[in-house]
Amino acid sequence: MIYRMKFEKRDEVKYIGHLDTMRTFTRCIKKTSLPIKFSTGFNPRVQLAFALPLAVGVTSECEFFDLELNGDLDCQVVIDELNKAFPSGFKVLTCEKMEHAKGLMSLVKEATYEITIALSSDANNEEIVQKINDRFSSDEIVTEKQGKNNQIENVDIKPLIIECNVTSPKYNTVIVSVHCLAGSAKNLNPNLIVNAIKSVLTEDEVDDYNIHRKDLMIN
Amino acid sequence: MNIDRLLKQVEKPIRYTGEEINMCKKCLDDIRFRYCFCFPDVYEIGMSHLGLRILYDLYNRRDDTYCERAFAPWVDMEEHIRKNNVPLFSLETKTPLNKFDMIGFTLQYEMSFTNILNMLELGNVPLLAKDRKEEDPFVMAGGPCAYNSEPIVDFFDFIVLGEGEELNMEVTDEWIKWKESGEPRVKYLERIAQIEGVYVPSFYDVSYNEDGTIKSIETNNENAKPILTKRIIKDLDKVTYPEKWIVPYLSVVHDRPMLEIFRGCIRGCRFCQAGFLYRPVREKTVEVLEENAKKLIENTGYEEIALSSLSTSDYRQFHKLADDLICEFKPKNVNLSLPSLRIDSVNLKLLEEVNNVRKSGLTFAPEAGTQRLRDVINKGITEEDILNGCRLAFKSGWNNVKLYFMIGLPTETYNDLQGIVDLANKIVDVYYEIPKAERAKGLVVTVSTSTFVPKPFTPFQWFPQDDLETINAKQEYLKTHLTNRAVKYNWHDSKTSTMEAVLAKGDRRLNKVLLRAHELGCKFDSWGEFFDYDKWLQAFSDCNLDPFFYSRRKIDLEESLPWEHINIMVSKEFFKKEYNNAINEKVTQNCRAKCAGCGAAKFGCGVCYEK
Numbered sequence: 001m002i003y004r005m006k007f008e009k010r011d012e013v014k015y016i017g018h019l020d021t022m023r024t025f026t027r028c029i030k031k032t033s034l035p036i037k038f039s040t041g042f043n044p045r046v047q048l049a050f051a052l053p054l055a056v057g058v059t060s061e062c063e064f065f066d067l068e069l070n071g072d073l074d075c076q077v078v079i080d081e082l083n084k085a086f087p088s089g090f091k092v093l094t095c096e097k098m099e100h101a102k103g104l105m106s107l108v109k110e111a112t113y114e115i116t117i118a119l120s121s122d123a124n125n126e127e128i129v130q131k132i133n134d135r136f137s138s139d140e141i142v143t144e145k146q147g148k149n150n151q152i153e154n155v156d157i158k159p160l161i162i163e164c165n166v167t168s169p170k171y172n173t174v175i176v177s178v179h180c181l182a183g184s185a186k187n188l189n190p191n192l193i194v195n196a197i198k199s200v201l202t203e204d205e206v207d208d209y210n211i212h213r214k215d216l217m218i219n
Numbered sequence: 220m221n222i223d224r225l226l227k228q229v230e231k232p233i234r235y236t237g238e239e240i241n242m243c244k245k246c247l248d249d250i251r252f253r254y255c256f257c258f259p260d261v262y263e264i265g266m267s268h269l270g271l272r273i274l275y276d277l278y279n280r281r282d283d284t285y286c287e288r289a290f291a292p293w294v295d296m297e298e299h300i301r302k303n304n305v306p307l308f309s310l311e312t313k314t315p316l317n318k319f320d321m322i323g324f325t326l327q328y329e330m331s332f333t334n335i336l337n338m339l340e341l342g343n344v345p346l347l348a349k350d351r352k353e354e355d356p357f358v359m360a361g362g363p364c365a366y367n368s369e370p371i372v373d374f375f376d377f378i379v380l381g382e383g384e385e386l387n388m389e390v391t392d393e394w395i396k397w398k399e400s401g402e403p404r405v406k407y408l409e410r411i412a413q414i415e416g417v418y419v420p421s422f423y424d425v426s427y428n429e430d431g432t433i434k435s436i437e438t439n440n441e442n443a444k445p446i447l448t449k450r451i452i453k454d455l456d457k458v459t460y461p462e463k464w465i466v467p468y469l470s471v472v473h474d475r476p477m478l479e480i481f482r483g484c485i486r487g488c489r490f491c492q493a494g495f496l497y498r499p500v501r502e503k504t505v506e507v508l509e510e511n512a513k514k515l516i517e518n519t520g521y522e523e524i525a526l527s528s529l530s531t532s533d534y535r536q537f538h539k540l541a542d543d544l545i546c547e548f549k550p551k552n553v554n555l556s557l558p559s560l561r562i563d564s565v566n567l568k569l570l571e572e573v574n575n576v577r578k579s580g581l582t583f584a585p586e587a588g589t590q591r592l593r594d595v596i597n598k599g600i601t602e603e604d605i606l607n608g609c610r611l612a613f614k615s616g617w618n619n620v621k622l623y624f625m626i627g628l629p630t631e632t633y634n635d636l637q638g639i640v641d642l643a644n645k646i647v648d649v650y651y652e653i654p655k656a657e658r659a660k661g662l663v664v665t666v667s668t669s670t671f672v673p674k675p676f677t678p679f680q681w682f683p684q685d686d687l688e689t690i691n692a693k694q695e696y697l698k699t700h701l702t703n704r705a706v707k708y709n710w711h712d713s714k715t716s717t718m719e720a721v722l723a724k725g726d727r728r729l730n731k732v733l734l735r736a737h738e739l740g741c742k743f744d745s746w747g748e749f750f751d752y753d754k755w756l757q758a759f760s761d762c763n764l765d766p767f768f769y770s771r772r773k774i775d776l777e778e779s780l781p782w783e784h785i786n787i788m789v790s791k792e793f794f795k796k797e798y799n800n801a802i803n804e805k806v807t808q809n810c811r812a813k814c815a816g817c818g819a820a821k822f823g824c825g826v827c828y829e830k
Contacts, residue, residue: 012236012238013238015226015232015233015236016468020233020470021468024466026520027240027466027519027520027522028240028520029520030520030522031517031518031519031520044552056232057226085520087238087239087242088238207221207224208223208227
């Protein structure tokens with residue numbers, strides 16, 4: 001039976017890269033008393049598949065992994081067992097079981113990211129919202145991307161963006177919410193959104209950027 | 220300052236974030252003593268160190284104590300924290316080093332010393348013990364290089380000698396009592412100076428003869444012991460072992476829990492400092508080890524566990540332990556890692572069983588190329604042992620053999636270097652003697668040489684180290700003579716070993732050199748890309764000291780040594796006897812075969828009393 005888990009990755013673990021996260025999950029799963037179904041062969045492994053890898057430094061409330069277990073278990077038991085073993089910062093939110101599952105990675109189509117910009121104290125919120133809005137409403141959003149061999153390439157990210165919203169919920173904070181294409185076919189790396197924002201703001205205007213994956217749509 | 224902003228700009232931010240599985244979390248309101256264990260190298264190296272694991276667990280089992288960790292920040296992080304004036308902080312609570320009650324460094328290798336100065340500076344702790352005020356933390360050190368800590372004593376309030384399970388707890392208890400008493404800082408040092416194994420360097424005065432040798436080492440405080448004796452744990456079964464093993468998120472150098480099976484080594488190789496420092500050999504029982512192992516795997520989910528000791532096959536019940544562990548862990552898909560195993564047919568079978576199909580390289584450490592030189596260094600391995608081991612291994616499908624040697628050993632000649640070449644060639648011959656159908660393709664014999672570093676508390680402490688030209692010429696000889704296509708030759712940078720020897724046998728005058736080297740920017744000296752030999756030479760010349768007075772001089776057996784006041788319970792008389800045995804190419808048997816009377820029996824435990 002395959003158990004599809006939705007989980008969150010919070011601030012304290014956001015710097016753990018994708019491969020390190022997979023290894024950590026494997027170890028945590030082995031710590032539980034769940035009936036793990038190991039792969040066959042010389043090097044038996046916990047059968048674990050993730051959806052779209054999350055970039056280092058990005059938090060998320062909508063991550064997925066599939067885990068294969070022997071037998072039909074109550075989903076809440078699986079959630080509780082995993083959360084007992086997981087380090088703080090990772091938490092399984094929901095679980096769904098299925099006999100057969102298509103590869104998670106191929107199901108990913110769209111994602112929503114929230115980029116929270118902490119402004120420096122003398123920056124003007126309205127002005128900044130305007131500048132970002134202008135940037136994202138133009139026909140082309142050409143931004144720098146680090147390509148192969150560390151070469152800088154220019155790419156237009158506009159075709160990958162479905163919708164973009166800029167708000168300033170409170171003093172010194174601007175939130176850019178971007179709904180975009182995601183997955184193995186067409187994917188927008190949220191760091192490119194930050195690059196696009198950076199290109200219209202000066203360094204003195206901004207203290208910090210934080211990226212959060214708000215939603216990952218799978219079907 | 221927002222640490223998170225810095226982390227976004229550095230390579231591997233998880234070196235600094237902590238929060239790993241089994242990291243200890245405590246409510247600070249209940250804590251009376253806050254301690255930070257500092258490892259003077261990067262996270263990946265520090266987290267591979269067993270001593271850190273043991274002490275972290277030991278302190279944190281106490282309700283009144285919280286032990287946190289700090290590592291040397293990598294150069295990118297250092298740049299950011301200096302630029303933003305962020306003091307170096309602990310992983311657990313992100314507390315700056317100077318806010319702890321005590322911080323402790325482990326002295327694992329001499330070439331990490333400059334990192335200690337750097338970490339103190341980054342943590343806003345005054346570098347020199349004499350400059351520290353009432354509100355500053357106490358700075359202590361322990362570990363193998365603590366037995367001759369003279370070159371770095373000015374930076375520590377006190378040093379602990381030997382195993383920490385009891386000693387560190389006594390020092391902690393005394394701190395809590397001292398804190399309650401409200402006494403001045405020096406009183407704490409006077410209190411602990413009375414504990415066996417605690418060395419307060421400022422309570423000792425060292426004077427020198429005109430030729431630079433040690434004249435006397437005398438106490439200047441009535442609480443200080445004239446001779447300091449190391450501490451050991453007599454019964455290792457009776458002390459706790461870490462069960463809540465921290466699982467790093469990042470791949471560290473040694474990424475598996477370690478099961479310490481015994482301390483010490485029966486062999487008595489004359490170059491090996493560890494072999495003398497940790498005497499006598501004390502084993503843990505199979506029952507306790509199996510219990511420890513089970514807990515370690517249950518609490519971590521690791522896919523592998525390693526036996527840890529100086530010589531795995533010398534554990535008396537090794538085969539029972541290995542069989543039991545395989546039986547326990549095989550069904551759970553947990554591998555058993557068996558380092559430093561002597562290669563014979565039984566052990567080879569065992570290796571095959573635990574390695575599944577992977578035939579990773581087999582390692583031999585003959586250390587010297589001829590039987591004559593192996594007798595000098597008392598390395599009890601013969602050419603026959605090695606060739607037989609290789610023959611068995613090749614027949615079982617191995618095709619990758621690594622050989623470790625030292626160059627510059629006492630009495631070495633080019634004959635001995637040729638011996639290295641001959642041995643490598645003979646191993647190649649052994650491989651080709653096996654019919655093609657019975658051996659794996661693609662033989663690789665890797666010969667690695669390091670440079671001999673004479674260490675204190677060994678029979679070789681009186682011997683000089685080769686100078687650079689001599690070492691380089693010897694490496695050159697091997698480069699030009701190891702010509703067989705199947706043989707690969709690796710060598711270590713000899714300049715690092717040169718400085719290591721100076722610091723290993725140095726005296727108190729080197730403190731100012733160390734400070735100067737730090738000012739000149741020396742750090743991460745054990746990392747080839749950072750070690751700067753010329754800066755070190757400059758530091759010595761700025762302090763008007765000759766580094767090679769310490770390392771390239773044949774020391775007279777009757778001369779007073781900088782570590783004369785430290786007693787590891789292996790007598791100087793024994794070392795002298797061994798020194799002469801070395802010169803006479805005379806082998807000394809291992810502890811189990813025949814007691815050599817080193818002195819460690821005075822502890823009243825371990826191998827000295829085995830039936």
